Amino acid sequence: MSLQPLNSNSFEKIIYDDGESCLVVFSRKDCHVCKEVVPILEELAPKYDGKFGFYYVDVEEQKPLFQRFSLKGVPQILFFKDGEYQGKLAGAVDDEKVSDKITEVLES
Amino acid sequence: MADIMNNYDLIIIGGGPAGLTAAIYGGRARLKTLVINKGTLGGQVNTTREIVNYPGFIQTGGSGLMKMFKTHAETFGVEFLKDEVNDVDFSQEEKMIRVKKGKEFSAKAVLIACGCEPRLLNIPGEKRLRGSGVAYCATCDAEFFEGEDVVVVGSGDQAIEEGMYITKFARKVTVIVLHDEGIMDCNKVSAEKAFQNDKMEFIWNSTIEEVLGKDNVEGVKIKNLKTGESSELICQGVFFFVGMVPSTHFLKESGVEMDQRGYIPVNDLMETNVEGVYAVGDNRIKYLRQVVSAAGDGATAAVAAERYIEELNSFNINVLECDKKVLLLFLDALNNKSLEFSTLLEEVNRELNERYKVVKVDMATKKNQAKKYWIENVPSVLVLDKGQEIKRLKCSLNRENLKSQLI
Ligand SMILES: Cc1cc2nc3c(=O)[nH]c(=O)nc-3n(C[C@H](O)[C@H](O)[C@H](O)COP(=O)(O)OP(=O)(O)OC[C@H]3O[C@@H](n4cnc5c(N)ncnc54)[C@H](O)[C@@H]3O)c2cc1C
Numbered sequence: 026m027s028l029q030p031l032n033s034n035s036f037e038k039i040i041y042d043d044g045e046s047c048l049v050v051f052s053r054k055d056c057h058v059c060k061e062v063v064p065i066l067e068e069l070a071p072k073y074d075g076k077f078g079f080y081y082v083d084v085e086e087q088k089p090l091f092q093r094f095s096l097k098g099v100p101q102i103l104f105f106k107d108g109e110y111q112g113k114l115a116g117a118v119d120d121e122k123v124s125d126k127i128t129e130v131l132e133s
Numbered sequence: 134m135a136d137i138m139n140n141y142d143l144i145i146i147g148g149g150p151a152g153l154t155a156a157i158y159g160g161r162a163r164l165k166t167l168v169i170n171k172g173t174l175g176g177q178v179n180t181t182r183e184i185v186n187y188p189g190f191i192q193t194g195g196s197g198l199m200k201m202f203k204t205h206a207e208t209f210g211v212e213f214l215k216d217e218v219n220d221v222d223f224s225q226e227e228k229m230i231r232v233k234k235g236k237e238f239s240a241k242a243v244l245i246a247c248g249c250e251p252r253l254l255n256i257p258g259e260k261r262l263r264g265s266g267v268a269y270c271a272t273c274d275a276e277f278f279e280g281e282d283v284v285v286v287g288s289g290d291q292a293i294e295e296g297m298y299i300t301k302f303a304r305k306v307t308v309i310v311l312h313d314e315g316i317m318d319c320n321k322v323s324a325e326k327a328f329q330n331d332k333m334e335f336i337w338n339s340t341i342e343e344v345l346g347k348d349n350v351e352g353v354k355i356k357n358l359k360t361g362e363s364s365e366l367i368c369q370g371v372f373f374f375v376g377m378v379p380s381t382h383f384l385k386e387s388g389v390e391m392d393q394r395g396y397i398p399v400n401d402l403m404e405t406n407v408e409g410v411y412a413v414g415d416n417r418i419k420y421l422r423q424v425v426s427a428a429g430d431g432a433t434a435a436v437a438a439e440r441y442i443e444e445l446n447s448f449n450i451n452v453l454e455c456d457k458k459v460l461l462l463f464l465d466a467l468n469n470k471s472l473e474f475s476t477l478l479e480e481v482n483r484e485l486n487e488r489y490k491v492v493k494v495d496m497a498t499k500k501n502q503a504k505k506y507w508i509e510n511v512p513s514v515l516v517l518d519k520g521q522e523i524k525r526l527k528c529s530l531n532r533e534n535l536k537s538q539l540i
Contacts, residue, residue, distance in 0.1 A: 056273035057179045057196075061172045091277075097349060097370065098264045098274040115264020 028081035047078030059100040144240035149176025151414025152246035153202035154431030160209025171217035175199025242438040249377035258344030266350025271295035281369040288317035292374035300332040379416040403434035453520040471512040
């Protein structure tokens with residue numbers, strides 16, 4: 026399942042207005058680590074259907090978004106709940122790390 | 134026990150250029166071949182922007198070249214699995230391999246082609262600030278440092294080439310070099326280009342001890358190795374290019390020999406110390422770690438593995454599954470006494486109405502079998518019943534003596 030891409034507007038709505046529990050991966054097309062991390066998320070997403078959202082931001086197309094979080098690299102997975110930032114995972118991560126972090130966010 | 138579907142002739146761990154080349158040779162030799170690779174197929178080559186020294190390709194993108202390797206292997210029927218091998222058992226003739234998602238596989242021969250991964254310095258701040266200014270890939274992250282100050286640690290090809298790429302974005306790139314002024318580990322052409330680049334600066338005889346910063350990188354602590362003095366340098370980014378380490382940690386308990394750093398020693402056939410297990414590409418001890426040499430290793434090992442498997446199969450059919458008792462004769466085609474003895478043994482067996490089946494093993498080509506039965510001299514004869522040794526003959530050229538041992 027491919028992840029739903031976000032732009033500044035949809036980001037605003039989903040993260041802050043709706044306060045959805047979710048993660049957003051900041052990624053770019055020619056980054057080899059991203060190419061490993063994104064498929065892991067795509068595989069994981071169906072398991073959390075309806076409970077936890079999975080979104081995608083292309084940093085080349087959405088510069089203001091990564092500037093806003095003053096990100097210093099891709100891939101980075103940012104976690105949100107009730108409109109609040111819950112932390113991030115940077116670089117190469119495996120499915121376990123992501124699942125653990127999701128559980129932590131859901132239970133917090 | 135692995136079910137029958139998971140049995141292979143050849144399993145290749147790692148799908149970089151070494152593993153993929155071995156797969157092409159294995160598939161072409163009609164071996165049932167599986168490549169298990171974690172991450173993106175093609176390995177480290179995916180991290181290179183371009184390759185300019187692979188024969189036949191004046192300039193090519195790394196990942197494009199690897200896609201061609203993979204397609205080539207697929208045309209020969211090779212199977213691929215995306216997973217990580219995290220446990221192996223090489224103690225039996227049938228080698229077992231377990232992957233992270235839980236599946237088990239078995240193979241007659243195994244190729245270790247896991248390559249290398251970037252070394253971490255394990256200094257304070259390195260892990261904590263990863264993605265917040267600490268980076269390992271210029272293509273991925275250089276752009277985030279537009280107009281900022283960046284430190285590059287290391288002076289190898291990768292450090293200097295990536296450092297120059299970062300100058301396209303950063304205000305200044307400071308390279309921290311272990312060696313005396315003017316000495317770098319990279320090739321001469323890159324070094325000269327770097328020295329001429331106005332945005333590149335160098336700090337010699339030094340390494341870094343700590344990455345500083347609360348939420349983002351704010352600087353680094355530099356240690357001068359000559360004077361022992363520490364100093365701080367303000368920067369917003371640190372790129373580490375401090376070499377590679379072999380990805381062989383999962384083999385620690387496997388019995389496969391490794392040096393202290395984890396590189397695997399092999400012989401000309403790419404054989405490790407474990408029979409039927411080969412190591413190829415960057416994860417073995419070698420002089421040149423490049424795509425072309427990785428591919429060469431893969432070809433050698435696949436052919437060696439093919440011969441080994443053939444030997445194993447024919448041995449199983451001729452010896453282990455034979456109804457008669459077997460006289461396993463080790464000889465050397467270049468040794469007259471062993472040839473003479475061979476003729477005599479067959480004659481005697483004929484006189485005994487072919488009571489035994491005579492199977493000849495040429496020591497020159499079938500070293501593995503000789504090793505397995507602790508044979509050192511030719512001629513030697515073992516009497517086997519369903520593969521079990523029942524006795525060893527005294528190899529005399531005296532007909533009656535020989536006959537008496539066989540009755
Ligand atoms: C930045 C950079 C630039 C380079 N430029 C060049 C160049 O211009 N020309 C050149 O010839 N060479 C270049 N090289 C070197 C070249 O990439 C390597 O020599 C080559 O990739 C080695 O191939 P390999 O198959 O041995 O290993 P790798 O390419 O490292 O592949 C190993 C594969 O095994 C996988 N793996 C590891 N552990 C496991 C496990 N437990 N289970 C399953 N899979 C596993 C890895 O994920 C990887 O996919 C460069 C390297 C780098 C890093």
